[in-house]
Amino acid sequence: MGIEKIMIIGALGQIGSELTPALRNIYGTDNVIACDLKEPGPDFKESGPFFYSDVLDKENISSIVEKNGVTQIYHLAAYLSAKAEHNPAMAWKLNMEGLFNILDVAIENNINKLFWPSSIAVFGPTTPKVNTPQTCMMEPNTVYGISKKAGEGWCEWYHKKYGLDIRSLRYPGLISYKTLPGGGTTDYAVDIFHGAVANKRYHCYLNGQTKLPMMYMDDAVRGTIELMEADADNIKIKSSYNITSMSFTPAELTAEIQKTIPEFICDYQPDERQRIADSWPQSIDDSKACEEWGWRHQYDLPKMTSEMLKHVGKLQMESF
Ligand code: NAD
Ligand code: AKB
Numbered sequence: 430m431g432i433e434k435i436m437i438i439g440a441l442g443q444i445g446s447e448l449t450p451a452l453r454n455i456y457g458t459d460n461v462i463a464c465d466l467k468e469p470g471p472d473f474k475e476s477g478p479f480f481y482s483d484v485l486d487k488e489n490i491s492s493i494v495e496k497n498g499v500t501q502i503y504h505l506a507a508y509l510s511a512k513a514e515h516n517p518a519m520a521w522k523l524n525m526e527g528l529f530n531i532l533d534v535a536i537e538n539n540i541n542k543l544f545w546p547s548s549i550a551v552f553g554p555t556t557p558k559v560n561t562p563q564t565c566m567m568e569p570n571t572v573y574g575i576s577k578k579a580g581e582g583w584c585e586w587y588h589k590k591y592g593l594d595i596r597s598l599r600y601p602g603l604i605s606y607k608t609l610p611g612g613g614t615t616d617y618a619v620d621i622f623h624g625a626v627a628n629k630r631y632h633c634y635l636n637g638q639t640k641l642p643m644m645y646m647d648d649a650v651r652g653t654i655e656l657m658e659a660d661a662d663n664i665k666i667k668s669s670y671n672i673t674s675m676s677f678t679p680a681e682l683t684a685e686i687q688k689t690i691p692e693f694i695c696d697y698q699p700d701e702r703q704r705i706a707d708s709w710p711q712s713i714d715d716s717k718a719c720e721e722w723g724w725r726h727q728y729d730l731p732k733m734t735s736e737m738l739k740h741v742g743k744l745q746m747e748s749f
Contacts, residue, residue: 433541434460434498438484438531439505441465441473444546444600444649446608448503451650453477462497464490466506484527487534494538501657503544504531510550511702512612513573524576532587535595543595544657547581547669549642550574551599554708561710563671563717571705581668588667596656597669598649601713604733605646606740614705618643618682622741625686625693634700637680640711644674645728645736652724659722666717673713674726675733685734 433456440449440463453461458477463469466483473479478497482489484506493499506527513520528545535543552561553568569575577599587593602615610616617633618641624631644652652672656664677685683695718724728736 431500432456432460433500434462435501435503436462436464436494436497436499437503437505438464438482438490439507440479441467441469441608442505443603443605443608443610444646445503445505446473447605447646447650448505448653450476451654452503455654462493462499464493484530485523487530490530491534491537494534494540499538500540501542501544502531502535502540503653504528505546507576508573509611509613510548510571510573510705511614511616513576514571514701514705517572520572521576524573525579528580528583532583532593532595535593536587536591541594542657543593544653545580545584545595545597547577547597547599548573549599549601549709549713551578551581551669552708552710556710558711560712560714561671562714563666570708574708584669585667594661595667596664598653598656598672598718599669599713600649601642601644601673603644603646603649604737606737606744607646614702614709615641615643617679621679621682621686621695622737624695625690626738626741626745629690629692629694631693631695633679633695633697634702635679635697635706636699636703637683637695637697638678639703639706640676640678641706641709642673642676642711642713643733644672644726645733648674648726648728651727652718655724656718656722663722665721670715670718670721670724671713672715672718672724672726674728675730676712677730681730682734685730686738689735689738
């Protein structure tokens with residue numbers, strides 16, 4: 430096989446801003462093309478090829494793929510859960526039409542491999558909440574969850590009909606410090622660190638006992654690349670793999686932060702995101718990912734908390 434040329438759509442988001450440099454380290458800066466609807470900051474712009482592009486503009490995406498000889502696509506552009514509930518029509522359009530455009534561009538241009546992320550949002554109130562299995566009752570009741578479940582079905586269908594090598598992970602809530610999250614229900618687990626470091630205070634929009642599956646971004650980026658580099662024969666699940674690292678409640682995360690910042694206070698003012706969180710699993714069974722392509726998480730709650738406090742603290746020092 431020749432040199433891979435990788436296109437990342439939604440490269441300026443929470444995942445893309447960390448996945449892009451990680452892929453550039455492996456495949457070479459010029460072989461990883463970042464695309465987004467937003468204008469990048471000067472650092473990102475200077476760090477490698479960038480194209481302003483809208484995933485809903487199929488012709489434009491197709492021409493970038495053709496002109497640059499793209500062989501792999503990572504499609505990350507989507508409306509996340511909380512934002513999608515406020516704008517269901519736009520969320521459905523972006524999450525579904527965007528995916529169809531990429532699936533079709535992939536077929537028309539003989540793309541070798543496609544990555545598209547799903548989410549724990551595919552599960553719903555009738556799903557077993559603890560150690561949620563790979564395959565079980567899935568009746569999501571959010572716009573976002575419905576779009577991710579439909580997306581998983583379409584990925585399987587494109588694989589069956591066209592043999593497209595499409596790989597996917599059901600990410601839990603992702604925790605990172607480089608870019609703020611983009612409108613999800615699990616965002617509190619990032620915001621809380623900024624509140625703790627800046628003001629020693631945080632108002633949490635979920636109640637203290639809401640347990641959700643979470644993952645530190647380093648694990649998510651490494652897992653994504655390992656999935657994409659795994660031997661195709663090992664990727665038996667064509668919808669999307671369960672993966673996880675840890676599960677905790679806001680009260681447990683607060684207690685972990687208080688080990689370093691004892692004065693930190695978190696209070697709880699649940700809003701409409703509580704309903705979304707209550708419909709999702711508390712913990713995930715990721716044994717299929719472990720067995721089939723060797724997934725192992727490296728960050729637990731104490732290790733993630735210590736990394737986040739260190740990096741968020743550094744960012745706040747630099748901003749003075
Ligand atoms: P994000 O909202 O931080 O980033 C999305 C990026 O897509 C943004 O930079 C945005 O400008 C761009 N974008 C939006 N509309 C676009 C369009 N029409 N054309 C091109 N780009 C467009 O999202 P994220 O957190 O990085 O998530 C990426 C993917 O991972 C999404 O599919 C999301 O559902 C999935 N996911 C994320 C999490 C998480 O916790 N972050 C968890 C589960 C699944
Ligand atoms: C969200 O909260 O919407 C995302 C997700 C779990 O998909 N972080």
